[in-house]
Amino acid sequence: MPYATVNPFNNQLIQSFPELTDDEINAVLDRAHAAYNTWSRTPVLERCAIFAQAAKLAEERFDDLCRLTTLEMGKLYSQSVVETESIIYILKYFAEHGEDIMKPAPIFNEGDELLMMHQPQGIIISVEPWNFPLYQAIRGFAPNAIAGNVIILKHASIVPQCAAALVELLRDAGLPEGVWQNVYANHAQVDRLITDPRVRGVTLTGSVDVGRHIAATAGKSLRKTVLELGGTDAFIVLPDADLDATVDCAVAGRFFISGQVCIAPKRMIVLDEVYDQFVERFTQGASNLHPGDPFDPATTIGPLSSQAQADTVKAQIAQAIAGGASAIEIGDPVPDTGAFVQPTILTNVTKNNPIFYEEIFGPVAMIFRVKDEDEAIDLANDTYYGLGGSVHSRDIAHAVELAKRIDTGMVAINASYPSAREGKIDNYAMPFGGVKDSGYGREMGYEGVYEFCNHKVISLPVGVHATYGATNDETVITTDHRGNDEF
Numbered sequence: 001m002p003y004a005t006v007n008p009f010n011n012q013l014i015q016s017f018p019e020l021t022d023d024e025i026n027a028v029l030d031r032a033h034a035a036y037n038t039w040s041r042t043p044v045l046e047r048c049a050i051f052a053q054a055a056k057l058a059e060e061r062f063d064d065l066c067r068l069t070t071l072e073m074g075k076l077y078s079q080s081v082v083e084t085e086s087i088i089y090i091l092k093y094f095a096e097h098g099e100d101i102m103k104p105a106p107i108f109n110e111g112d113e114l115l116m117m118h119q120p121q122g123i124i125i126s127v128e129p130w131n132f133p134l135y136q137a138i139r140g141f142a143p144n145a146i147a148g149n150v151i152i153l154k155h156a157s158i159v160p161q162c163a164a165a166l167v168e169l170l171r172d173a174g175l176p177e178g179v180w181q182n183v184y185a186n187h188a189q190v191d192r193l194i195t196d197p198r199v200r201g202v203t204l205t206g207s208v209d210v211g212r213h214i215a216a217t218a219g220k221s222l223r224k225t226v227l228e229l230g231g232t233d234a235f236i237v238l239p240d241a242d243l244d245a246t247v248d249c250a251v252a253g254r255f256f257i258s259g260q261v262c263i264a265p266k267r268m269i270v271l272d273e274v275y276d277q278f279v280e281r282f283t284q285g286a287s288n289l290h291p292g293d294p295f296d297p298a299t300t301i302g303p304l305s306s307q308a309q310a311d312t313v314k315a316q317i318a319q320a321i322a323g324g325a326s327a328i329e330i331g332d333p334v335p336d337t338g339a340f341v342q343p344t345i346l347t348n349v350t351k352n353n354p355i356f357y358e359e360i361f362g363p364v365a366m367i368f369r370v371k372d373e374d375e376a377i378d379l380a381n382d383t384y385y386g387l388g389g390s391v392h393s394r395d396i397a398h399a400v401e402l403a404k405r406i407d408t409g410m411v412a413i414n415a416s417y418p419s420a421r422e423g424k425i426d427n428y429a430m431p432f433g434g435v436k437d438s439g440y441g442r443e444m445g446y447e448g449v450y451e452f453c454n455h456k457v458i459s460l461p462v463g464v465h466a467t468y469g470a471t472n473d474e475t476v477i478t479t480d481h482r483g484n485d486e487f
């Protein structure tokens, strides 16, 4: 897709950006490789200091970042505030924890000592989606760069200015040239990047089809991949749930950024005893949605990210209805122009409806009635996806037992998202990822950093021990038999 900023509120083209030439792609790889030689040997505390400085700069440029996000992607300005805050948290988290994360780990093996270092590997390609233009790009960058890897960002073609603004922010914070580069690359050039011998891994957040393509391309060249793909997360409501709080949570979770969240509650699975009440209150809650200009504080639901995305979602709603589902349109009527989709509730979605197994990445909630908890779990797991989910009950211990039976990477109790609470996206410490067609590997937290590290083991001679400084840079070797000599 050509790189361009198009305002999805009115579909007006703001600015186009030329793709790189193949020679420029080669130059990007050369720069990344050169940068790796120094960045990988830069003490981790120096890397942390650059992250801390970048967090400060993001605070100074806060409004600009929010405006760009709303302009390019169409989410409400208040939602861009939440997103911009999240990148500041992430930068601060790795600035504070980078030293501990990279600390070597001793392994004791029958009295012998092994020294395990977490070392970087080289160039990582980060292919990111548009739904959280700042947060997704930082998720691909921060855990990998703190480890000493260098990153080439291929962002979604509809958010070119967000990509450029972030890379510029890190550069201004002192990140050396070549450590994080933004490329306006076409899909064939992404294949070229992945297969270059200097590249060691690819992290993709996106759709299942693109995941298959990237994993196949990477697999042929034996590049490791981390894939964060789609989801059809279940939102299980038990009869003892606090219904008011649960409905608020369902409405907010499903319609946040017009439903374009990978871990949004896409399937509400409600126990028979409370089904009718839940549907009534959910419909009432969602009917307060006011579509409009995402910069207007009175607007509570914005457009989708692009006209193409809106057309896809409208086609899915039509397909669901043709397959026998009942549809109720909710909220104020959406504007005639712009990438809007009328918020919709789907009920009576049966297994033979083609939409049953699809992810709808838009303002559409599916609600299912189940007779008991076993049926709820069976339905929750009857999907190709396995990203997140949630269980809603006053009995937390029981909810946790049910959560264990949901076949996904993350489950929340009494919240819409496992990674966001009280209006904040605060998953910087949480290993984020899924199973099944939702992908594999984790981003964020310690596990996210280790995905593209070489966990190199150095086996020490008998009688020799290592004491550990704070980082890979400070390992002190001592020998017992010579009386703790250091050398």
Ligand code: NAP
Binding pocket: 001, 127, 128, 129, 130, 131, 154, 155, 156, 157, 158, 186, 187, 188, 190, 191, 205, 206, 207, 208, 210, 211, 213, 227, 228, 229, 230, 231, 261, 262, 263, 359, 361, 387, 438
């Ligand atoms: P997408 O079409 O898969 O695009 C994602 C990225 O892949 C974009 O940068 C896109 O670039 C690039 N891309 C597409 N085709 C490619 C190819 N053949 N070779 C190389 N790169 C290619 O996904 P999307 O529609 O933007 O995002 C929505 C999907 O992402 C949903 O399924 C959602 O659930 C998932 N998602 C998952 C997570 C998670 O953490 N699990 C988070 C957010 C979103 P272009 O823009 O140039 O096509």
